[in-house]
Amino acid sequence: AQSVTQLGSHVSVSEGALVLLRCNYSSSVPPYLFWYVQYPNQGLQLLLKYTTGATLVKGINGFEAEFKKSETSFHLTKPSAHMSDAAEYFCAVSRAGGTSYGKLTFGQGTILTVHP
Amino acid sequence: ETGVTQTPRHLVMGMTNKKSLKCEQHLGHNAMYWYKQSAKKPLELMFVYNFKEQTENNSVPSRFSPECPNSSHLFLHLHTLQPEDSALYLCASSQDSGRTYEQYFGPGTRLTVT
Numbered sequence: 001a002q003s004v005t006q007l008g009s010h011v012s013v014s015e016g017a018l019v020l021l022r023c024n025y026s027s028s029v030p031p032y033l034f035w036y037v038q039y040p041n042q043g044l045q046l047l048l049k050y051t052t053g054a055t056l057v058k059g060i061n062g063f064e065a066e067f068k069k070s071e072t073s074f075h076l077t078k079p080s081a082h083m084s085d086a087a088e089y090f091c092a093v094s095r096a097g098g099t100s101y102g103k104l105t106f107g108q109g110t111i112l113t114v115h116p
Numbered sequence: 117e118t119g120v121t122q123t124p125r126h127l128v129m130g131m132t133n134k135k136s137l138k139c140e141q142h143l144g145h146n147a148m149y150w151y152k153q154s155a156k157k158p159l160e161l162m163f164v165y166n167f168k169e170q171t172e173n174n175s176v177p178s179r180f181s182p183e184c185p186n187s188s189h190l191f192l193h194l195h196t197l198q199p200e201d202s203a204l205y206l207c208a209s210s211q212d213s214g215r216t217y218e219q220y221f222g223p224g225t226r227l228t229v230t
Contacts, residue, residue, distance in 0.1 A: 034218060041223070041226075042223050042224070043120070043122075043206055043208075043221035043222050043223045043224050044159075044208075044221040045221070046218050046219075046220070049218055090159070103161065103164075103172070104161070106159040107158065108156075108157070108158045109158070
């Protein structure tokens with residue numbers, strides 16, 4: 001079985017500060033990893049994904065994430081927060097093979113608040 | 117219309133009503149999904165359709181009945197719901213549920229059961 005743990009249900013940063021949202025996963029086979037963002041009253045939008053290859057993945061809106069197999073982590077970062085980054089962020093894992101091929105398992109989400 | 121659309125965006129229904137949620141994707145995908153998003157809970161996958169065939173039912177109560185007439189449309193028929201069914205219902209699509217492609221989400225239907 002696969003699972004995702006997002007450390008911290010709420011993260012608060014000042015505008016211009018570093019954003020770090022933590023995600024750890026559990027998977028018995030090589031994972032595919034995703035970060036989604038959800039703005040109020042909207043659906044989920046894909047920020048970035050890791051499948052294979054380069055472990056540092058760049059996404060939209062200046063976000064990036066690094067796959068660290070030894071730490072089973074896929075933390076999301078952004079060097080400088082903008083007010084428009086305030087939203088809820090979800091980490092998700094999918095198996096790269098087997099019977100759960102393509103099935104996404106989501107973390108519980110982290111609400112990011114950005115202060116002026 | 118582009119992407120994944122859902123109607124209605126908001127729905128209030130009584131426990132004895134029957135209503136349907138509609139999802140349409142304009143991405144040429146072959147797989148469609150229903151998720152339930154409740155407050156303070158992880159997203160729950162409800163149903164998966166691949167090439168119009170249901171490939172997954174995640175132990176969803178029978179008061180939720182999905183229908184996928186073609187690869188572009190997905191419905192969720194609701195009847196005799198309970199207050200705990202109040203949630204945001206999200207539809208998503210992907211190229212193929214048999215492989216790991218990213219899923220694209222609609223804006224959701226906010227359902228309130230009174």
